Amino acid sequence: MIAARPVLAATMLLGLAGCGVAGAQDDAAPLAGKARADLYQCEGCEGALEADAASLASHADMAPAGEPGEPLRIEGTVYAAGGKSPAEGVVIYAYQTNAAGLYAGGTPETEASRRHGRLRGWVKTGADGRYSFGTIKPAPYPDDTIPAHVHFTILEPGKRPYWIDDIVFDGEFGVTDAYRRSMTNKGGNGIVPATRDARGVWQVTRDIILERHPE
Ligand SMILES: [Fe+2]
Numbered sequence: 001m002i003a004a005r006p007v008l009a010a011t012m013l014l015g016l017a018g019c020g021v022a023g024a025q026d027d028a029a030p031l032a033g034k035a036r037a038d039l040y041q042c043e044g045c046e047g048a049l050e051a052d053a054a055s056l057a058s059h060a061d062m063a064p065a066g067e068p069g070e071p072l073r074i075e076g077t078v079y080a081a082g083g084k085s086p087a088e089g090v091v092i093y094a095y096q097t098n099a100a101g102l103y104a105g106g107t108p109e110t111e112a113s114r115r116h117g118r119l120r121g122w123v124k125t126g127a128d129g130r131y132s133f134g135t136i137k138p139a140p141y142p143d144d145t146i147p148a149h150v151h152f153t154i155l156e157p158g159k160r161p162y163w164i165d166d167i168v169f170d171g172e173f174g175v176t177d178a179y180r181r182s183m184t185n186k187g188g189n190g191i192v193p194a195t196r197d198a199r200g201v202w203q204v205t206r207d208i209i210l211e212r213h214p215e
Helices: 004-016 028-032 045-049 111-115 177-182
Strands: 059-061 071-079 091-096 120-124 130-136 149-155 162-169 202-205
Touching: 045 091, 045 111, 045 149, 059 120, 091 130, 120 130
Parallel strands: 059 130, 071 202
Antiparallel strands: 071 130, 091 120, 091 149, 149 162
16 A cells, blocks of 8 residues: 555646646636637647647547547537627647546657647637547546546737636536536536437537637
C-alpha cells in the first residue's frame, strides 16, 4: 500500500496536468450581452494556435487507430454570439484523457503537446457552422475527482483563444447537482447526454455559442 502511493501521486499529477484554471466566472455577463471578464483566463489555450487554420477541415480524428477505449463521435454546430447564425471559420482545439483517465503519450514539441497527451485535434467550421471529432470516450482522472471530460478551446478569426465549458456526459460519474451549478454555460451548455448507436459508437452533440469579446 505504501509502495503504491508515489505511483498514485504521479498518476494524479499526470491526470491533472491537462487542466488549467478556469478562474472566477461572471455568470451574468452572457445574459446582459456583455463579455465575461475572465474570458481569456485560460491555461493551455495556446494549443489552439498550433494548427494551420487554413488547412483544417470540419472533421478530425483525435484518437489514432488502435487507441484503447470505446469509440465516440462528437459533433455540433457553432453559432455566433446570440446563438442564431452559424459561425464559419471557427477553430476548435479539443483534447482529453485516455481510457485510463490520463493525458498520456504527449510529445515534447510544445507545452500543449506535452501536457495534453496524444488525444487532441483541431477542426474548423464551414459555412454551416458544423464540426465533428472522432475519438474514444475519456475516463475520469484516476483520483475520481471530477467527471470524464473533453476540453474545448475556441479560436475565432483574428481573436484570442478561450476555453468553453468542458463536454461532460450527463447522468454519468461526477455530474452532480453541485457540478451542474458550477457551470456557467461558457460557449453554451457542455453537459450533454451520450448515446450509443447501432454500431456501438457513443454519440454526443455539443453545440457552441460563441462568447462576446472584451476588446
Ligand atoms: Fe482536464
